[in-house]
Amino acid sequence: MSRFSEVKNLVMNLEADFEKFYEKxxxxxxxxxxxxxxxxxxxxxxxxSEVQNMKNAG
Structure with missing residues (x-):
């Protein structure tokens, strides 16, 4: 689940820049x-790729 946390953190860190770009x-x-x-x-x-490899291995 750490990979999911990486995705969430990346999206959350971009939120301010999205607002600055689209609104300002x-x-x-x-x-x-x-x-x-x-x-x-x-x-x-x-x-x-990681999920596919794990699926194929097991």
Whole structure:
């Protein structure tokens, strides 16, 4: 479940930047959002691979 916690923390840490970008039009916050979403995508892919390997092993 620690992987799930990583995903939750990453999303929660992006919340302020989402607000700054969408509500205030802060372009730097948009860059941080894009970077964070890329990290989320990478983490999700790692988790998918881990789950698939565990499923196939057992």
């Amino acid at each position: 039009g802060n372009q730097a916050a948009g860059t941080r959002v894009r970077k964070g979403m890329q990290e989320l995508k990478t983490l999700a892919q790692d988790i998918r």
